[in-house]
Amino acid sequence: MTEQKTLNVGDQAPSFTLKTIGMKEVSLSDYRGKNVVLLFYTLDWTPG
Amino acid sequence: MPAFDQRVSDFEKANTQVLGISTDSPFSHDNWAKSVGISHYPLLSDMHRSVAKDYGVYSPEMNINSRATFIVDTTGKVRFVVKHGRGELPEPDKILAEVTKLS
Numbered sequence: 504m505t506e507q508k509t510l511n512v513g514d515q516a517p518s519f520t521l522k523t524i525g526m527k528e529v530s531l532s533d534y535r536g537k538n539v540v541l542l543f544y545t546l547d548w549t550p551g
Numbered sequence: 552m553p554a555f556d557q558r559v560s561d562f563e564k565a566n567t568q569v570l571g572i573s574t575d576s577p578f579s580h581d582n583w584a585k586s587v588g589i590s591h592y593p594l595l596s597d598m599h600r601s602v603a604k605d606y607g608v609y610s611p612e613m614n615i616n617s618r619a620t621f622i623v624d625t626t627g628k629v630r631f632v633v634k635h636g637r638g639e640l641p642e643p644d645k646i647l648a649e650v651t652k653l654s
Contacts, residue, residue, distance in 0.1 A: 547583035
């Protein structure tokens with residue numbers, strides 16, 4: 504298994520396009536010009 | 552995560568978009584969001600685990616992402632990273648304070 508690369512402060516944030524509720528697509532680049540807080544959480548239906 | 556929903560307007564005042572990401576489907580997100588009261592920011596479905604891997608938060612043991620918060624600035628650069636331990640949740644006040652430091 505290859506070592507997972509770690510993203511650090513100062514790195515360019517990797518772009519992504521993902522589906523949200525209603526199967527609409529959301530891209531990080533949609534928010535260029537704004538700051539973005541990315542909250543990675545473990546799973547729906549778990550605390551928090 | 553519901554804690555952030557109640558603070559979305561504060562983040563908007565700081566020119567900041569909040570996004571939630573997990574490996575669940577949009578259908579799961581829909582049910583969960585309605586259940587816990589998340590309606591002011593999008594929940595994204597990283598079903599292929601590609602974003603978790605790109606951001607270095609993929610947990611092979613569980614085949615899901617671990618808990619972490621990133622702040623990306625207006626130019627697309629990572630400015631803040633915190634990885635949360637088991638049972639730890641990001642606190643809106645602390646994250647908002649980090650955001651306001653950027654400008």
